[in-house]
Amino acid sequence: MYSERVMEHFTNPRNVGEVEQADGEGQVGNPICGDIMKLSIKVEDDRIVDIKFKTFGCGAAIASCSMLTEMVKGKTIEEARAITNRDVAEALGGLPSVKMHCSNLAADALQLAIDDYLSKKEEGSNA
Amino acid sequence: MNRIYLDHAATTAVRPEVLEAMLPYFTEKYGNPSSVYSLGREARRALDEARATVADLLGADEREIVFTGGGSEADNLAIKGVAFANRHKGNHIITSAVEHHAVLDTMHFLERNGFRITVLPVDSYGMVDPNQVAEALTDDTILVSIMHANNEVGTIQPIEEIGRILAEKKVYFHTDAVQTAGILPINVAELHCDLLSLSAHKFYGPKGVGALYVKRGTKIEPHIHGGAQERKRRAGTENVAGIVGLAKAFALAQGEIETSAAKLTALRDRLWDGIAARIDHVRFNGHPTQRLPNNVNVCFSFIEGEALLLNLDMHGIAASSGSACTSGSLEPSHVLVAMGVPPEIAHGSLRLTLGRENTEEEIDTVLDVLVEVVAKLRDMSPLYEETPSKPLP
Ligand SMILES: Cc1ncc(COP(=O)(O)O)c(C=O)c1O
Ligand code: FES
Numbered sequence: 001m002y003s004e005r006v007m008e009h010f011t012n013p014r015n016v017g018e019v020e021q022a023d024g025e026g027q028v029g030n031p032i033c034g035d036i037m038k039l040s041i042k043v044e045d046d047r048i049v050d051i052k053f054k055t056f057g058c059g060a061a062i063a064s065c066s067m068l069t070e071m072v073k074g075k076t077i078e079e080a081r082a083i084t085n086r087d088v089a090e091a092l093g094g095l096p097s098v099k100m101h102c103s104n105l106a107a108d109a110l111q112l113a114i115d116d117y118l119s120k121k122e123e124g125s126n127a
Numbered sequence: 128m129n130r131i132y133l134d135h136a137a138t139t140a141v142r143p144e145v146l147e148a149m150l151p152y153f154t155e156k157y158g159n160p161s162s163v164y165s166l167g168r169e170a171r172r173a174l175d176e177a178r179a180t181v182a183d184l185l186g187a188d189e190r191e192i193v194f195t196g197g198g199s200e201a202d203n204l205a206i207k208g209v210a211f212a213n214r215h216k217g218n219h220i221i222t223s224a225v226e227h228h229a230v231l232d233t234m235h236f237l238e239r240n241g242f243r244i245t246v247l248p249v250d251s252y253g254m255v256d257p258n259q260v261a262e263a264l265t266d267d268t269i270l271v272s273i274m275h276a277n278n279e280v281g282t283i284q285p286i287e288e289i290g291r292i293l294a295e296k297k298v299y300f301h302t303d304a305v306q307t308a309g310i311l312p313i314n315v316a317e318l319h320c321d322l323l324s325l326s327a328h329k330f331y332g333p334k335g336v337g338a339l340y341v342k343r344g345t346k347i348e349p350h351i352h353g354g355a356q357e358r359k360r361r362a363g364t365e366n367v368a369g370i371v372g373l374a375k376a377f378a379l380a381q382g383e384i385e386t387s388a389a390k391l392t393a394l395r396d397r398l399w400d401g402i403a404a405r406i407d408h409v410r411f412n413g414h415p416t417q418r419l420p421n422n423v424n425v426c427f428s429f430i431e432g433e434a435l436l437l438n439l440d441m442h443g444i445a446a447s448s449g450s451a452c453t454s455g456s457l458e459p460s461h462v463l464v465a466m467g468v469p470p471e472i473a474h475g476s477l478r479l480t481l482g483r484e485n486t487e488e489e490i491d492t493v494l495d496v497l498v499e500v501v502a503k504l505r506d507m508s509p510l511y512e513e514t515p516s517k518p519l520p
Contacts, residue, residue: 035431
């Protein structure tokens with residue numbers, strides 16, 4: 001039921017773990033199936049130089065996160081902001097329709113991590 | 128890579144002896160059992176013999192066996208058949224929360240059609256309390272359907288006790304024995320049941336053929352109308368080869384029951400004990416003693432079942448899970464939920480069901496792989512790092 005790309009990412013997930021001294025973190029729970037996704041990012045000069053994930057989720061969730069981290073690494077905050085779950089699913093060669101929400105998890109966690117980075121940055125400049 | 132098949136509750140491979148018995152009925156003995164000429168009579172004889180074999184193994188009479196297109200159809204025929212034929216007597220039916228969907232969805236269908244359905248809860252082992260069955264009975268109760276053993280967690284229900292209560296109250300009693308046929312001895316008189324379903328592909332017979340025992344005198348409305356086959360309880364030219372295969376497979380399985388149960392139990396315990404000794408934060412599901420000899424159902428905290436299954440598959444191991452993520456519906460297993468397993472734990476459930484071809488070496492390989500895969504997934508899990516020393520609630 002999964003594409004080869006999904007299985008490949010699932011088998012060898014990229015960027016598993018947590019970035020040390022992360023500049024931003026995002027965690028989301030999936031209201032549909034109860035799964036959890038956590039992303040952490042390292043930002044330099046407005047560019048995401050490192051990103052890692054952890055997940056309590058299905059095969060599609062693991063593959064989506066792995067794919068997303070590859071897509072995001074090296075992108076500017078603005079570019080990363082524009083990445084949607086559809087982009088992730090497309091890059092994976094499609095996901096079964098019941099599994100589309102799993103890619104949401106990855107995309108939402110990224111938005112939260114970026115929010116977290118931006119609010120920390122603001123606090124920093126205010127201080 | 129060798130394949131290790133640990134999903135015998137899902138289906139089994141047809142045994143060579145069974146296939147051999149079936150083959151002539153596809154080719155040279157292809158007659159229609161209803162035909163009068165010798166080719167038809169030959170098929171009729173095979174059908175009669177198969178029926179006698181199945182009846183004999185169940186402690187029933189030949190006239191009490193209806194062949195069907197599988198376990199689901201047997202369940203449907205039993206439940207809808209009794210419900211519609213006995214509507215004048217009452218509209219109340221009792222079942223349990225852990226039944227197979229072939230039973231539960233049939234109950235829901237009846238509910239939409241004017242019947243009142245009581246779904247009994249189960250305890251944390253997935254066991255139905257016979258007293259609760261007795262208490263749920265009303266003057267309107269026409270049927271009770273409780274499965275012999277559960278397909279997910281392997282718990283064996285107190286069918287004899289429930290059957291005795293219902294026989295006394297003269298309420299029809301159906302039991303889905305799809306998971307026990309070929310694994311446990313089955314005698315319809317001892318179980319005190321009026322209807323009993325079984326399915327060939329769970330005991331090394333072909334898929335798409337099953338049987339329903341219907342005790343003489345039980346009023347039942349057919350739902351496939353047409354010819355007079357199966358004493359007008361199930362129209363349609365009989366699946367002769369399939370039925371021959373069912374009978375052959377059932378006879379083989381029931382004949383070997385003592386040795387196979389001992390072998391399965393030993394393998395099951397090896398697997399169970401190995402998991403308990405080598406992996407922490409696990410929860411075994413189902414009854415510790417009143418359980419099928421071939422079923423291990425275990426939850427691994429902090430990880431998700433589908434990811435587990437896919438990883439096992441990468442190592443050539445076939446198993447199944449009650450995780451929400453593996454079911455199209457994204458609901459966790461209704462059985463685990465009914466047993467009070469928290470959804471996040473039910474998420475990491477794994478069902479391993481053993482069969483006749485499994486070996487100790489295979490179990491040892493599976494244990495090694497499980498240890499590795501569970502560790503890998505926990506490494507990836509945000510829940511594991513947060514609570515490394517205590518299991519989820
Ligand atoms: C307990 C139980 N009842 C019914 C069925 C349905 O049987 P079948 O697949 O032959 O329709 C199954 C098998 O999935 C089962 O495990
Ligand atoms: S994350 Fe739960 S189904 Fe994919």
